Amino acid sequence: MGLNQIGASILTALLVGLWTRGAARGVFLLALSALALFWFQPAIPLRSFDFWIPSLSIFLVVIVWFITSTAGAWKSRQNIIGLAVIIGVVALVDLTRYIFPDPILTTTTPPRLIVVVGFFALAAFAIAAFTALSRRFAFTLTLVIILLVAILLILKSPNLSLQLSVFFRALTNRPLDTASALDLRWLGFSYISFRLIHVLRDKQTGRLPELSLPEFAAYVVFFPSLSAGPIDRAERFAGDLRAEFRLTQDETLLAGQRIVVGLFKKFVIADTLALVALNDSLAAQVHIPGWMWFHLYAYAFQIYFDFSGYTDIAIGVARLVGVKLPENFTSPYTKPNLAQFWNSWHITLTQWIRAYFFNPFNRWIRGYKSLPAWTMLLAGQLATMLIIGLWHGVTINFIFWGAWHGLGLFLQNRWSDFAKTRFAVSNPHMQTVLRLGGVALTFHFVALGWVFFALSAPALSFETLMKLFGIH
C-alpha cells in the first residue's frame, strides 16, 4: 500500500467511524473493503486480470460463507443486503468502464458488462452447486480447503506462477516471452486464504458461530488488514462489529497515535534502512565481515519496522471503525529465547499455524507411541516452521529459513530442559546478564536466518554466511 491508499483508508475509516451506527457499520465496511480489493490490487500485465482477481477473492468469500452458514441463512434481510452490496460493488467497478474515459478503481479498463453478467451467472451456479454439495457431503469443506491451499501453492511458487502466467498469456494471445512469475500478484491472498481456512476448519470442528454475510465478508477482506495482516479470528472480529461503537476523542487519538507511529516506522525508518539492507547485489559485492554484519542488521531492522509499521497502521485505521485488530509484534528482538521470539513475531500467523497445523500434527504424531519424545518434538517444530517458511514462498531459501528456525526451536527446547535442572541462577545480576546474553544470542540467531530470507539463492546465502564469519 502506498501513502495515497493509506491516506484514503484513514479518511474513509474516520468518516465511517464518525457517521455510521449499528449494523450499517458492517455493511459500510464490507462495501469499502470490497472496493479496496479492486483499488489496492497491483497492476497485472494480463488484460483485465486486475478486475478478475479481486472478483475471484470476493467469489471465494461468498462461496465459503454459503457453505459454512446454516441452510436458508441467505434469505435474512441483513444477508440479502450484504449480497446486494457485494454484487453492487463488482458491478459498480465494472460500470466505471462506461462512465470514465480512464480507469479509476482498477489499473486497466474493466471487462464488458455482458462478460461480468456471465461471471455472476457462473458464480451463482457454482455457489448453488457447492452449497448443495456441502449440505450432503462433509468433504466439500475439505475440498475447498484443498483448493485454497493449491492456489496459495501456485501463487507462492515462482515456477508454477510462471507456468500459469504462460498459460493465461497463451489463452489471451499475449506474448509468452515476457511472462513472469510476478504476473499473477493476487492482493492479500496469503491472508484471505488463511482466514477462509480458519473459518472452514472451525466449521468442520463445530466451533464456528453463525456469522452474517456482511460480518463474514468484511472480516475476510477488511481493508486495513488486507495486504499485511494481522490474521484476526472471525468470531472476535464479528464481536467488535456487533458491539455498540462510538468514535470518541480518546479512541481517535489512540488510533491516530498508532497510525503516526506506523507511518514513521514504515516510511521513515524501514524505507531508509532499505537503502542499506542486505540484498543479492550487496551479498556479492561486500567482502568485509564487519560491513556484511552491518547490512544484515539493517535488513533485520528493516523487515521488522516495515512489517510492524504496516501492522500499526492497520491496527490504528481499524480502531477508527471500532475494530480492535490483534497485535502482531511485541518487541520480538528483545526476547531472550527463540520460543519467546516466535510468540512475539507475526503473532497471529504463529497462532494460526499452532491452531490449525502444529496442534493437530502433534496429536497425530503422538499416535506413534514407539517414537522417542524428542523425535516427535523435532518433527513438530520442523514441520511447523517449514510451513511458515513455505507460506512466505515456495523456494529452497524459504525452506532453509524454516528449517533454521525449526532446528533452533528444537535445540532451544532441549537446552532449556537440560539447563533448568542444572544451572539454577539465583543472583539477580547474573540473571540480568544471562537474560541480556539470551537476547543477543536470539537476535543473532534470527538475524543469521534472515540471510536465507533476504537472498534469492542458497549458494549466495551460504557464501554470505561464510563471509559474515570471515571464512570466505
Add this chain to the structure above:
Amino acid sequence: MNPQTPIRLLPLLLKATLLFVLLNFAFIFLGGFPLGKLSLYNKIFPGRERFPFGENQRGYNLSLFNLDAMFAAHVLAGSPKAGDEFRVLLIGDSSVWGTLLTPEQNLAGQLNSQNISACGKTVHAYNLGYPYISLLQELMILDEALQYQPDLVVWLTTLESFPQDKQLAAPLVANSPERVKELITKYQLPLDPNDPALNHPTAWDRTLIGRRKEIADLIRLQLYGAMWASTGVDQFYPESYEPAQLDYEKDNEFHAIKPAETLQGKLSFEILDAGMNAASVPTILVNEPILISNGVNSDIRYNFFYPRWAFDEYRAALAEHAAAQGYPYVDLWDLAPMTEFTNSGVHLTPFGESMLAEQVGASIQNFCK
C-alpha cells in the same frame, strides 16, 4: 479526558494545520545554513573518490545540486595536505569523472597508480570531474576547490563545453543561482544573473516542504556513504551498453551554427579565462581526446558531437587563445583510436584512459621538473 467526549475534529485539525504551517515556514530562516556541509563522509565513511552522480540505486549514488554536500562527500575535503604531496586537481566533464570506469580506472586513479613526482613531491591527483559539459559548471567547481590548496590544476575540456547556450543549462548550474551570481560578480562574466535558465527559489521553495527533495537527497547521500564504504562501488556498471555512434546523418551544423558562419563570438572563452586566472595556482589546459569515427558520413563529422569544420576551427582557436594568453596547453584530441571509446565520443575505455594518463602525467612532471 472523558473517554465519552465526542471528537471535535475542527479545532484539532486547525491546531495541527497552524503548527504545520509555522514549522514549515520557520524553515525559511534556516535558508542560509549550509546543510550540505553536514556530512558523515571523511568522518565515519571514507570520502568519495569522485563527486556523487547517478540516478541508479544499484550504483549507490545520486545526483544532487548542492555543491557543499558534493565537496563534503569528496575525499579531497577530508585529506589534509601532506608535506610531500603535490596536489593536482583534475577539472572536467564526465570523461574526467569516469563514466563506466571504476575509481581505479579513471584518469585520477591511473595517475595516482603511476606514482609520479613533481617539484620533488609525490603527485596526488583528485578527480573533480562532473558529468554534463559546461565551462561554467567547471568554473564553479574549480572556484570552490581552490580552498583545498592545489599545487596544480589540470583542466580537461572540449568544444561541447564552450557554446554560450550551454553554460547555464547544466543542472548543477541552473539550480545554484546564488553561486552563479557570485561567479558573475567575482570574475566579471558576461552573463545575466537573472537569466530565466536559472531556477531562483521562491519563498515556498525555501520551506521545509519546498526543500524536502533536497533534504531527502542529503540523507540518501549519507546513507550511500555506508554502501561506498562497504563495497567501493559508486557507479552502476551495466553488463552491456550502447556503444558510441559511428555512423551519422549528413548534418554539419554545430549548435545550429552552419559551416558558412564562424564559431567566433559564440564560444565562452571568457569563462575559460576566468578559470585559468582564478587564482595564483598554475593550470594546464588540455583539449581532451575525442572519438574520430570512420563510419558513414565521417568525412563530415568526427563523432556525434562534432562536425569536422567546427572542431577544427575550435582547435585552432583554442591553440591560438592559449598561446596568446600564455596558458600551458596540451592538445590530445586524437590521442586514442576509436576502439578505445565506450558509450560516447568522449568516454574512454580503461586502456584509452591509461593512454591519456600517460600524457597528462608527463605534462604534470614536465611542468615542474
